[in-house]
Amino acid sequence: MGRVSQAQAEENRRRVVETASRLFREHGTQVSVADLMKASGLTHGGFYKQFVSKEALINEATAHAFNEFTRIQQDTVEQQAGKRDAAQRALIDNYLSVEHRDNPAEGCPVAALAIDMAREPEDREAGRVFTEGVGAFAEQLATDDQDGIARLCTMFGALVLARATEGSPLSEDILTAARRALTDAG
Template sequence: MGRVSRAQAEENRRRVVETASRLFREQGTHASLTDIMKAAGLTHGGFYKQFASKESLVNEATAHAFGELARHHENGLEQHGGQRAAAQQALIDTYLSPEHRDNPADGCAVAALVTDMAREVEDQEARRIYTEGVGDFAEWLATEDEDGITRLCTMLGALVLARATNGSPLSERILTTARAALSASG
């Protein structure tokens, strides 16, 4: 089998990072390299041609997930004509929805990776990326009256609890109650 072109190698790397980002949000950072490479449509052996270690993939996939989150915030602001309060409310409504609860692979990296990052050592790059991403998200949620941390904690806590209680009436109540509280406080 011949060598892969530089363009193809870059495309393969991008595909692995995107796939890992989704699988880590869905399954946690313990998702196996074999599963990641299979989901990306590549062989396990090709992993080490692209990445030095799984840790380097976790770093890139975490950065990718937070890049998606930042783009989502920018798009929301654009869709609401630069009206930050309207964009924030739309985000809250989407964030605290059954669709977001039920689809962690395509959802928020803050909620999906919270327990994995809590277990990481403090000086790991992925944890630094995560911490900066949490700060940026809180800043994006800030209003004239608050710094955004309360809103983020409410959203995150509600989503995590709704996911943990999914399948019960309590799950929907958690989402509805948190959405109503944040709408009233906004």
């Protein structure tokens, strides 16, 4: 089998990072390299041509997840044409939606990766990216009257609990109660 072109190698790497970003948000960072590569449509052996280690992939996939999430948030804010309150309301409504609850692979890396990041060494690049992402998200949620960190904690906690109770009426009740608490308060 011949060598792949540089362009094809870059495309393969991009595909692996995007796939890992989704799988890590859906299943956690314990997903095996073999499963990641299979989901990417590539061979296991190709992994080590692209990445020094699984940790290197976790770092890149975490950064990709936050970049993707930030882009989605910015799109939501831009749709509100400079209306800060409406933009924050849209962010809260989208975050605490049934669609977001049901699609962790495409959703918030804070809710999806928090436990994995807590179990990792403090000096990991993914942890730094995660911490910066949490801070940026909290900043975006701050208002004149409400701390963005408290709002983020409410949203994060509600999403995690709603996912854990999915299939019961309590799941949607949690999302609704958190949405109401955040939007009625600010």
